Amino acid sequence: MSINLDSKIPAGPLADKWDNYKSDEKLVNPSNKRKFKIIVVGTGLAGASACATLAELGYQVEAFTFHDSPRRAHSIAAQGGINGAKNYRGDGDSVHRLFYDTIKGGDFRSRESNVHRLAQVSVDIIDQMVAQGVPFAREYGGMLDNRSFGGAQVSRTFYARGQTGQQLLLGAYQQMASQVGLGNIKLWNRMELVDVVVVDGQCAGIVTRDLMTGEIISHAAHAVVLATGGYGNAFFLSTNAMACNVTAAWRAHRKGAAFANPCYTQIHPTCIPQSDDFQSKLTLMSESLRNDGRVWVPAVAGDERAPHLIPEAERDYYLERLYPSFGNLAPRDISSRAAKRAVDSGRGVGPLKNGVYLDFADAIGRLGKSVVEERYGNLFEMYARITGEDPYTVPMRIYPASHYTMGGVWVDYELMTTIPGLYAAGEANFSDHGANRLGASALMQGLADGYFVLPYTISNYLAPMLNKAIPDTNHEAFKLAEREVKDRYSRYMSIGGRRSPDYFHREVGKIIWDYCGMERNQTGLEKALSELPALYEEFKTDLRVTGDSESMNQTLEKAGRVDDFFQLGMLMCKDALDREESCGGHFRSEHQTEEGEALRDDDNFAHVSAWEWSGDPTAPILHKENLEYEVVKLQTRSYK
Amino acid sequence: MSHSLKNLKLKIWRQKGPEDKGRFETYDIPEISDEASFLEMLDILNERLITDNTEPVSFDHDCREGICGTCSLMINGQAHGPQRASATCQLHMRTFKSGDEIVIEPWRASAFPIIKDLMVDRSAFDRIIESGGFITAATGGAPDANLIPIPKPVADAAMDSAACIGCGACVAACPNGAANLFTAAKLTHLNLLPQGQAERFKRSEAMVETMDSYFGSCTNHGECEAACPKEISVDVIAMMNSDYRKAKITNRKTLSRT
Numbered sequence: 001m002s003i004n005l006d007s008k009i010p011a012g013p014l015a016d017k018w019d020n021y022k023s024d025e026k027l028v029n030p031s032n033k034r035k036f037k038i039i040v041v042g043t044g045l046a047g048a049s050a051c052a053t054l055a056e057l058g059y060q061v062e063a064f065t066f067h068d069s070p071r072r073a074h075s076i077a078a079q080g081g082i083n084g085a086k087n088y089r090g091d092g093d094s095v096h097r098l099f100y101d102t103i104k105g106g107d108f109r110s111r112e113s114n115v116h117r118l119a120q121v122s123v124d125i126i127d128q129m130v131a132q133g134v135p136f137a138r139e140y141g142g143m144l145d146n147r148s149f150g151g152a153q154v155s156r157t158f159y160a161r162g163q164t165g166q167q168l169l170l171g172a173y174q175q176m177a178s179q180v181g182l183g184n185i186k187l188w189n190r191m192e193l194v195d196v197v198v199v200d201g202q203c204a205g206i207v208t209r210d211l212m213t214g215e216i217i218s219h220a221a222h223a224v225v226l227a228t229g230g231y232g233n234a235f236f237l238s239t240n241a242m243a244c245n246v247t248a249a250w251r252a253h254r255k256g257a258a259f260a261n262p263c264y265t266q267i268h269p270t271c272i273p274q275s276d277d278f279q280s281k282l283t284l285m286s287e288s289l290r291n292d293g294r295v296w297v298p299a300v301a302g303d304e305r306a307p308h309l310i311p312e313a314e315r316d317y318y319l320e321r322l323y324p325s326f327g328n329l330a331p332r333d334i335s336s337r338a339a340k341r342a343v344d345s346g347r348g349v350g351p352l353k354n355g356v357y358l359d360f361a362d363a364i365g366r367l368g369k370s371v372v373e374e375r376y377g378n379l380f381e382m383y384a385r386i387t388g389e390d391p392y393t394v395p396m397r398i399y400p401a402s403h404y405t406m407g408g409v410w411v412d413y414e415l416m417t418t419i420p421g422l423y424a425a426g427e428a429n430f431s432d433h434g435a436n437r438l439g440a441s442a443l444m445q446g447l448a449d450g451y452f453v454l455p456y457t458i459s460n461y462l463a464p465m466l467n468k469a470i471p472d473t474n475h476e477a478f479k480l481a482e483r484e485v486k487d488r489y490s491r492y493m494s495i496g497g498r499r500s501p502d503y504f505h506r507e508v509g510k511i512i513w514d515y516c517g518m519e520r521n522q523t524g525l526e527k528a529l530s531e532l533p534a535l536y537e538e539f540k541t542d543l544r545v546t547g548d549s550e551s552m553n554q555t556l557e558k559a560g561r562v563d564d565f566f567q568l569g570m571l572m573c574k575d576a577l578d579r580e581e582s583c584g585g586h587f588r589s590e591h592q593t594e595e596g597e598a599l600r601d602d603d604n605f606a607h608v609s610a611w612e613w614s615g616d617p618t619a620p621i622l623h624k625e626n627l628e629y630e631v632v633k634l635q636t637r638s639y640k
Numbered sequence: 641m642s643h644s645l646k647n648l649k650l651k652i653w654r655q656k657g658p659e660d661k662g663r664f665e666t667y668d669i670p671e672i673s674d675e676a677s678f679l680e681m682l683d684i685l686n687e688r689l690i691t692d693n694t695e696p697v698s699f700d701h702d703c704r705e706g707i708c709g710t711c712s713l714m715i716n717g718q719a720h721g722p723q724r725a726s727a728t729c730q731l732h733m734r735t736f737k738s739g740d741e742i743v744i745e746p747w748r749a750s751a752f753p754i755i756k757d758l759m760v761d762r763s764a765f766d767r768i769i770e771s772g773g774f775i776t777a778a779t780g781g782a783p784d785a786n787l788i789p790i791p792k793p794v795a796d797a798a799m800d801s802a803a804c805i806g807c808g809a810c811v812a813a814c815p816n817g818a819a820n821l822f823t824a825a826k827l828t829h830l831n832l833l834p835q836g837q838a839e840r841f842k843r844s845e846a847m848v849e850t851m852d853s854y855f856g857s858c859t860n861h862g863e864c865e866a867a868c869p870k871e872i873s874v875d876v877i878a879m880m881n882s883d884y885r886k887a888k889i890t891n892r893k894t895l896s897r898t
Contacts (some may be wrong), residue, residue, distance in 0.1 A: 076703065135798040170802065174775075280683055
């Protein structure tokens with residue numbers, strides 16, 4: 001199969017492209033919409049909003065979630081907020097400024113036209129979510145409140161306490177639920193996608209595994225949307241929820257969907273450090289803490305005194321020292337690397353020497369404990385609960401952790417993958433954040449894709465298919481896919497080795513984190529690319545799955561997901577090795593300035609790396625989409 | 641800093657499937673760090689069970705930071721365990737002491753059938769939301785977000801009840817297996833807001849009646865509030881009851897006019 005990376009960017013000036021597209025696209029008559037069936041996999045912000053909107057338009061929608069309820073999707077855990085270029089503050093915000101900030105924040109590695117559309121529809125998202133009853137924070141006059149976020153000079157972030165993701169997801173879930181209640185959406189819960197079916201080069205449907213009974217079932221449709229989230233759990237330890245995985249995206253990749261920029265992963269600077277080997281996940285502490293907390297480590301390595309015994313002169317407030325103008329609010333990728341260097345230099349703090357201090361003593365002295373409590377009380381409480389330490393008296397300990405993945409399934413302007421009829425939305429696609437995502441942009445993108453992009457672009461594909469037959473689930477391609485899935489799951493059951501899927505997940509995650517984490521280099525990546533296949537062989541011969549495949553079996557579910565993480569991990573390292581530059585979250589130690597900052601190579605790497613599956617996970621095929629900038633001038637990101 | 645607990649005895653409910661009768665089984669935990677979360681302790685036990693070629697304990701969990709509402713567990717008879725205002729995933733072993741016996745059961749309520757071991761089916765909650773837990777506003781036609789000012793105290797009160805994570809602890813804690821706190825939290829969130837007024841009484845009637853078709857009745861024990869990881873107040877139930885009563889009258893009047 002050959003891959004065609006036609007991005008289908010509409011004609012016209014940047015600001016008119018989306019309107020031009022909407023004027024020219026093919027539509028489906030309202031009474032004909034019910035003749036089309038659309039499958040949406042995943043019910044987070046992107047999936048739930050797409051389901052609701054497509055069903056309201058009149059399409060037959062089938063929604064799939066592997067959770068017990070659509071409301072569990074991990075969008076729910078986003079804390080900080082959602083950007084919208086409303087300019088309610090009158091502080092100079094505009095669609096263009098949000099567009100520019102996002103492009104710059106992404107280190108000039110995203111597609112201009114997609115990002116501009118995102119900024120345009122950001123305004124409609126806020127209106128739509130307020131109409132759904134999302135209780136955003138308000139001022140006393142009753143108007144919406146805003147806060148500021150990293151990488152921006154305006155206040156454009158809307159929020160609902162520290163639970164913005166929860167409230168937005170519940171808004172989209174409720175809108176979807178109303179359509180389920182009306183019979184316009186068929187909801188399949190506890191169902192996991194295990195394969196994508198392609199017939200004559202077009203997506204024909206999916207194969208799922210019922211997690212309650214182990215039954216393998218085929219589903220045919222005119223179009224399929226993957227809104228299945230990111231792959232941050234490839235690192236094992238991350239801020240993602242336990243069940244987050246790459247399987248849906250990866251199965252699509254193996255059937256012909258190009259996978260773009262897998263090495264672009266975001267490591268969030270403020271998470272609670274790992275406390276022990278058995279740790280199952282890491283917890284994020286909101287970026288907003290850096291507004292008042294000061295980050296420091298002891299000035300010399302090996303200083304084991306308690307923090308309050310280390311005098312001012314013997315502390316290194318390294319962010320303030322290195323980035324005087326942004327200080328403790330330097331962007332995520334930069335702050336994360338600085339923390340890693342502090343710890344690597346032997347100055348890490350805490351029992352495992354794997355953290356840096358985030359100290360509120362000055363803020364408490366200046367503002368009083370009650371003000372600090374009012375601003376961050378819930379976060380302090382969360383920290384105390386996890387660590388057993390009181391952050392009002394002992395500085396918090398933080399360390400970076402995997403949080404978001406900018407890379408994902410390659411999509412064109414219509415969010416269609418390289419398989420016609422298969423779409424990817426939200427974190428699952430690669431399209432809007434380049435090499436680094438700014439805070440409060442993930443919620444924005446998920447809802448933009450689901451509410452305001454897909455419902456328009458999908459009709460352009462469906463219109464010509466009106467009254468034409470599509471392959472049903474008796475088609476040989478579905479039967480073949482079902483057989484392959486059954487074989488794969490019975491193989492996991494029959495290996496009879498000694499190690500659990502979690503054991504392998506932990507090991508594979510450790511290799512990816514060590515060599516393809518915050519800092520990468522050729523030697524390390526080559527080492528990872530030799531260690532991963534070896535460990536993968538061990539997985540295939542030493543895996544143990546208990547229980548049976550005909551009832552609820554969480555060990556078996558996990559085995560399938562870990563299998564796909566192995567293959568993805570190899571692609572991440574391959575991509576990181578190929579990208580001989582540093583940009584955003586991808587930092588190659590060979591490519592840095594004298595001050596240790598990321599050194600981009602626009603002449604050779606201003607492109608999207610879209611990888612094609614070759615059948616061998618160690619030998620993917622590279623295709624390039626050149627990024628052409630009509631409006632933005634490429635420049636070096638500086639936060640000094 | 642880090643200490644360990646010794647000689648814990650876990651009594652865990654094991655049930656192969658919905659049809660199985662189920663029984664308690666006892667597991668010894670010789671040593672566990674007090675830094676471990678409660679669910680990490682179960683992870684470690686499960687790893688050991690796999691090594692012993694025994695099927696691990698099934699339990700629902702996902703975000704492990706107290707927001708997704710997936711985790712459950714009755715721990716020593718308390719929904720989400722002994723720590724107030726938190727979900728099971730936020731509970732750490734430092735809450736317990738060496739030698740403790742810990743009894744772990746699934747949510748027990750007739751509307752939440754057991755799937756396996758500690759997992760239950762909570763989809764009746766989705767049915768309640770589908771019947772009316774929303775504001776009908778089709779995508780695309782929303783007016784400007786600042787068009788309707790909402791007083792801060794109203795927005796804050798709506799947010800207080802919107803904080804519900806749908807975990808089902810209220811139902812599990814209730815001697816009657818009632819879902820009044822869950823249903824009332826959603827009704828209060830939507831019925832307080834100006835956007836929610838148009839469907840207020842239709843919503844109240846539909847949600848209460850759907851709730852009644854699955855769950856037991858409320859007799860004001862207040863156990864739900866004590867178990868709620870988000871500390872949602874039973875006051876919301878009073879508001880629900882008031883709106884439901886009004887709805888029965890209002891909706892009947894509307895019917896007589898047509």
